[in-house]
Amino acid sequence: MDGEPIVFRRADHGARILVVDDDALSRRSVRAMLERGYYTVETAEGGEEALALLPSFQPELVLLDIQMPGMDGLEVCRRIRELPNGELLPIIFLTGDERPEMHAQALRVKGDDFLRKPVMPAELITRIRSLMRLKRLQAEIRAERDSLLDLQKQREQLFHFIVHDLKNPLSAIQVGLELLDDGDQAPDSSRPHLHRLRETAQAMGRMIQDILDIGRAEQVGLELRRMQVPLDIWIPRLIREVEAQAQSRGHGLAWECPTGLAVDADPEFLRRVLMNLVDNALKYSPSGSQTRIEARPVEGGVRLAVRDQGEGIPEPMREQIFGKFVRLEEGGPSTRSGSGLGLAFCQLVAEAHGGRIWVEDNPPRGSVFVMEIPTAGAVPSA
Template sequence: MKILVVDDTPANIDILFQTLEPEGCTLSVATNGEDALKLVPEIQPDLILLDIMMPGIDGFETCRRLKANSSTSNIPVVFLTAKNQTEDIVKGFALGGIDYITKPFRHQEVCARIHKHLELHELKNQLAEKNQSLLELIDMKNKLLGMASHDLRNPLTSIQGYSGFLLSKGGDLNEETRTDFIKIINTASGNMLTLVNDLLNLSVIESGQLTLNLMTGSLCDLIKERIRLYTHLAGEKGIELKVNTQDIPDMRFDGPRIGQVLDNFLTNAIKFSPAGSVVEISSDTRNGRARVSVKDQGPGIKSEELEKLFQPFEKLSSKPTGGETGTGLGLAIAKKMIELHHGDLKVESSPGQGATFIFELPHNPPT
């Protein structure tokens, strides 16, 4: 506990040192208000014991200036003075003091008051931190509701419109048109399911309730499996998936979760790559860690957008080359999945040069 004593009387300072140092307090001293105002921002004490009658500016003015400065306004100030008139006590509290102790003081009373004020100050700081966290959660909730209402409304409108048309006039449509309508409904419902799954995944992760099921297995086999799943999707856009996987020793990881990260990397690479381009998938071992990268030949990412790339609900200026859609949650979820494995996820990109997404995993993550 750091306490600043502001008093011009050596005898008072000595008594406070004798009283408070045995209580584990670290004391600093200023003998006037001007020195105190210079010292407080530098040492940031946990509490200030402030005399009123001093040369230069008095304790009242010193307190007023401390409370007017945003960097010192939250530091508790306890007046410790011989001035015991009611108007002085009221003025001390009005200027922002949290207590007013008159001299001569009783040692045990001063210690008890200081400990209680320090305890209250710590609780106040904890409450402020929790309030800030709550405000951030409220902001995230508002973004979630805004995004969900927008991104769910569009596919729901399509589903309702096309299904209603099929119910009322489906018999008048030829088979090809009915099939097209059903495909549209299927695509729209698939987009909704993706969004809902992403929202649920993010909610579980943010609440700290997601646990990994770590199993020993082959990361290379998982990579090859996921590539097979996306070969057809890439082929529809004329994109080649080029694989360069080096042997990686079997390691412990959560297969479905890492598969989800690979899915995100591959779908993004295909989504933002032009027809006739190549997506390169590589894996190897570096510095005792497995490293996987997916490199595309898309438009790349602006430097100012890299920082918000892994933030929930963020969508970048680059547009998919085939009109695909996204939720703005996939990379945020992927990053958190990798971090739960005690790994790292990063991106290397510049405009017009494509993007390379990389994750690294320890072979034996802590349990």
């Protein structure tokens, strides 16, 4: 009503506080201080009684004497911290013991604050208000974090469900394109368009699989099916898969590998890594350029490299491009319009094999994407 004073109630007004102390006089004194501060107070004369009161009283703060017969305050604090959400309950230790080691023990059991007896009323109320405010903010931050994590998880699950459901219609499109391209019904004039559509569908298929594998790897890791891969036989087969695509772009392919060189790896994941790197080279290198796949032994493993003659990768971006959804800035000569997932997948595969991947210059023009895989049991160099 008009003319009546406005009374602002503190956020901690009526907060429930449990006082645990074996000294009856100390309990009564602290209780009187707290009730004058408009708190709701319950007391216990020992640790067992205090723990028994927690479910029914549900305190918002505990004032806990350290030196008590039977279960001391340190053990009470340990047990509270082990309870569900017990780490969020503010605990202030009360003691007349001024030894530094007692402070250290109180911190080790995760006490929040420490007050010496006899307690001054103003100091006690100030400490309680500050600690409750801090704990309230921590709880709000944690709740906000959990909410954001849950929302992010829901978005990722929805994203992966959608991506997974794209596999079936894409597979049907790929089968139809293969039938048209391999049959005699399509006129010669449409063959280049069919080739291009097949390449696009294959790229989409790789992109979908990369997304699914990245999501799975982030949750449980990549499951490798390792075997000996004879690179001098395996690399030429991989090149034959992309020869038609390279020829349609006026692009040359070459390879170099010592006879008998093999690597212990998952052949399918290794194939997809090199296909991603070669596909990038074909897309971002000018017509008439050459992409080269090289394999050679190094100390403790094998080095695979894909050399292109494109615009190259700016040095500040050379680490960032292996992150998810990271692409070079649009508008410049080095603009990349891919999904930003292929190189993230390549890094996951390299790390799953205990190796690493990076990019460097290919003088006088272009980039070299290098992946090193250690031999079985070897420790990769830093």
